[in-house]
Amino acid sequence: MENMKWLSSLGMLHHLDMSGLDLSKATDWLQVINTLPSLVQLHLSDCKLSNLHMYVPSVNLTSLSVLDLSYNNFNNSVSQWIFSVTSLVSLDLTRCYFRGPIPSFRNLTSLELLLVARNDFMNSSSIFQELSSSNLITLDIRSCGISSSVLDSLQNLTNLISLRLSDNQLTKRIPKSLGNFCNFREIDLSGNNIGNISLTYFLESFFACKSPALESLSLSYTHITGIIPHSIGNLSFLRTLYLSVNQISGPIPYSIGRLSSLAELDVSFNQINGSFPDWIGQLSSLEWLDVRFNRLDGSLPDSLGQLSKLTHLDFSHNLLTGVVTEAHFIKLVSLKDLKGSANKFILKLQVANWIPLFQLRSLLLRNWVLGPQFPSWLQSQKDLQELDISNTGISSPMPESFVRSFSELWDLNMSNNHIRGPLTFSGIAATLEFIDISSNAFWGSLHPLLCSSGVTSTSFLNLENNHLSGDLPECWEKWPRLDILNLGNNSLSGEIPRTLGSLHLTYLNMHGNKISGRLHSSLMNLTDLDVLQLGRNELTGSIPTWIGTKLTRLRILNLGSNRFDGNIPHELCHIIHIHILDLAHNNLSGNIPICFNKFSILSGIETNSKDDFTYFAGPELSIAGDSLVTNGREDTYSSILPLVMLIDLSSNNLTGHIPSELMSLLKLKSLNLSRNQLSGSIPEKIGNMKELIYLDLSINRLSGELPMSLSSLHFLSSFNVSFNNLTGRIPTGTQLQSFGESSFFGNKLCGAPLTETNGCERVKAATHTIGEKKEEDGADWGLIISIVVGFVCGFWMIMGPLIVRRSWRIAYFSFVSNLRYMVYDVIHKYCCHMFSC
Structure with missing residues (x-):
């Protein structure tokens, strides 16, 4: 839409909403709108606008009270003309990529709602000082990079009811100004590193009022510590309480059971222990309950089945045990999400053909005992989009019509069971993105699944650890989005x-x-x-x-x-x-x-x-x-x-x-x-x-x-x-x-x-002996040769003449015989002398 001059013919137009239209080529849009003096509401959200900084001689929008320019990209510039429209009551500049100097808010004395989240121009306290003369009721400054010191000037905004400060740089302390408000209905400090402050201290310092009117409190991702104090029960108007992803310990206090208006409770990802509270059935307005990833033990209370307005229930990844029956779901007619994975529950139904009153979108029961028979009641859940019954002890064959029962299913996990039978998955939902039937006893060919189905959405297919056989089929072109096989x-x-x-x-x-x-x-x-x-x-x-x-x-x-x-x-x-x-x-x-x-x-x-x-x-x-x-x-x-x-x-x-x-x-x-x-x-x-x-x-x-x-x-x-x-x-x-x-x-x-x-x-x-032997080999052989030569020479020098002359032989042996008797006589005389013989 390049030319917007046709808007000028609309004369007394009061409400103009062009959100989502591409106005990137409409260079004259601001001049044209300036010709509509009766305009009260102007919505130009997500219109690809970028020339907000253009020159406007005079702004003629004296009746404009609502201006929405959110989700555009104004190239870091903030135009002064916005802040000259003194009639503004509501201004939405969410994610407009503003940065740098902040124009004066001093003239916007009628402003009640200011939404400037996801920008980066909130680095000074001057904005709050200039807003002090306004009647500001709602202030949304999420993800703006502001620090705790900036918020100290908030104390002048005495009419403030809703303050959203999530995902900023508030660290290690609670701004002093926040303790002066008794009119707060909503406070959101999530996503800040407030750590090392106990939840008890926070509540005591924040709510100095005797009768706080707070309806929504969000402290998720703040690193806050300690227990949930019993004083939380004094917030009698509280509808939403978010304390997830912190370091909160201890049990869930019974005083929360007094909060009859409580609709949403999220204490997930903490270190909360103790049993699942029996008083949970008293929260008749509860619609959302999330206690996953804690240390809750014991069994589920029967009173849980009394929460007729409950739509979301997640108690997965705790230490819960025991038997679950129909009584736990008897009045849960509104339930859409049931997530209880990674606990040790046994589902024992008293009615053989039980059909729940709810119609679920998500059912996650990993690690429960549902088997050995395939749970027939699952086929009554026609709206299922997400199903996880992995590792649940199912060993009987899967009904042939089971997967075809769910036309909107996108996540199917039946892994780590003992489900047996042929791989009859033909006619499965075209919406299926994730299929995991690994570690079962499915047998047969891949052809019925891969070549008969028109599953064009699947990106994840896990058939590992089964008994599948036969050739790999040549029809992988039917699975164009497959990413993991x-x-x-x-x-x-x-x-x-x-x-x-x-x-x-x-x-x-x-x-x-x-x-x-x-x-x-x-x-x-x-x-x-x-x-x-x-x-x-x-x-x-x-x-x-x-x-x-x-x-x-x-x-x-x-x-x-x-x-x-x-x-x-x-x-x-x-x-x-x-x-x-x-x-x-x-x-x-x-x-x-x-x-x-x-x-x-x-x-x-x-x-x-x-x-x-x-x-x-x-x-x-x-x-x-x-x-x-x-x-x-x-x-x-x-x-x-x-x-x-x-x-x-x-x-x-x-x-x-x-x-x-x-x-x-x-x-x-x-x-x-x-x-x-x-x-x-x-x-x-x-x-x-x-x-x-x-x-x-x-x-x-x-x-x-x-x-x-x-x-x-x-x-x-x-x-x-x-x-x-x-x-x-x-x-x-x-x-x-x-x-x-x-x-x-x-x-x-x-x-x-x-x-x-x-x-x-x-x-x-x-090694040493062998070395010495090698060194002495020459000397040893010389000695041997000398002995042999000496023996031979001596032998023949004596025996040679005796052999030649007979007279010499007689004389030699006569001498040896006389010598023998002489030696014998000497020895005999010596022995007689020694032993007196």
Whole structure:
């Protein structure tokens, strides 16, 4: 709408509402409106206006009392002409992107309602001083960046009834001016860091009046502490009380039961304990009750079923237990949202064909006991949009018409039950965005669900941990909005479909199936993929290079336990944001790429965010996870996924040395290179990887000594270098000595923790003896030769003449015989002398 001159012909127009129209090209809009002197109300909200600062010679809108310019973008400028319209009673400048100097409000003496939220021009107290002469009743200055000191000048606004101060910079103290008002009906301080102030102190200092008329109090997200005081019951006109996301403890006081006008009570996300109050049924006006994420225990009171006006009930994530029956819902005819997940309730219905009086939009009963029979009463809830009956002990087959009962359903979670039967999900609502039926006993083909349904809205599909079988169908074009796909741990077979590459997936899990063949090149189109989990299948061929060149956003790559062969492609080094790399249990050969040091997350050059690895289908569902095999035990790590930084290349045919470049991955927590044919020594700089928790280099051909730097790995909880060719003493350190002997078997190592404590000394002594023997080998042989020569020469010098001359032989033996008798005679005489014989 470029030309607005036609408005001038309307003459005595009193009310003009053009909100939502595109007036961005109407450059003359202000001049035209200035020709309508009888205009009383002007609404131009969200009209894409931007030239509010233009010059207006004189403003002729003397009758204008209501001006709404909210949700436009006036480029940080505040035009003076607005503040010259002295007849204004209501002025709405919400989110107009104003900033900078504030025009004077002094002339707006008739102003009663001022809405300037979500701007940034409230940094001085002058605005409140100038407004003191007005009759201001409602002041909305949410998200304007104001501090506590600015509010001290509010004391002059004696007629103020409604004050909205949420999401500002009020810190550590309550503005003194707020204690002077007895006319307040509404006060909103939520989203400020008022912390370290007890709720009791706040109420006592804020409401000095004996009979406060307050109807709405919001202190959510203020870090306020303490208990809810009994004095809260004195606010007899209170309709809404919001205290969520604070540090409030203690029980819910019984005095709240006196607040007969109370319509909304939210104390969620605190530390409130005690039982669910029995007096809750007295709050006959209650429409909204939220006590989730506290520490309430005990059972639900039957009086809860008396709240006929209740539309929203959320008591999820507490410590509540016991049996729930129809009595708890007997008069809840207005109920739309029932959320009780993460408690330990058992639903026991006294009437077999019970049909509730309410029609729910949201039903969240995760962790209740609803089974073993499928709850038939659920099909009476035709308006359901959100249904979570996960982990509720249902084991009977699902009725074929169940899902078709809900034409507006957008979130369905029936995971972690034992629901059995074929996957009959044909005819499901086209509105379904999130589908999670994982961890059940559904069987059969995917074709009825994937190829017969026209589900064009689904972005999340989780069928993990079922008994699904058959080929993966080629009809993924029917699911154009699919973002997260989890088919893990089934018995699906065949090749990966070509049409899967037409999606815009960020998460793809087919881990633990029987998928065969090569990776189809169409998957290279999944350039937004963060997680690719294809482990434990029967995939063959080499790892495609396009994984590294096209899927550069990958954070998790799991191709383990397949039949891949060939070298690890160096192109994987382009996936610099990789967080988990699992190529274990394949037939890979060649060297470990030295360019793995380019991984920026693992090296610590870039930090990871928890949000990078958590995939939600609502606030209570997370699926991004896998398993980690350590010491033969498989551990799931979905809950700590942001902390897991892992490289697993074990059980392949890799050769060559362990690259020293790997030692620059300073944030790596798990490194498994076991069961390969790696040779050479362990890099000395391995001690730089100080965050290692798991290290397995066993069953290789590594040689040399264990690096002394291993003793600086203080977080190791699993370590194995067994069955290599390592030698020498085990480095002394608090961690290495805590592992069992099996971590070092099959080497020539010594020292603790090996049980032979003197092993190192024996090895040293043996080494010393062998060294001395080698040094003395020359001298030993010389001695032997000399003895032999001397013996031979002496023998023949004596025996030679005796053999030649007979007379010499007679004389020699006669001498020996006489010598024998002479010796015998001497010995005999000596013995007789000694023993007196």
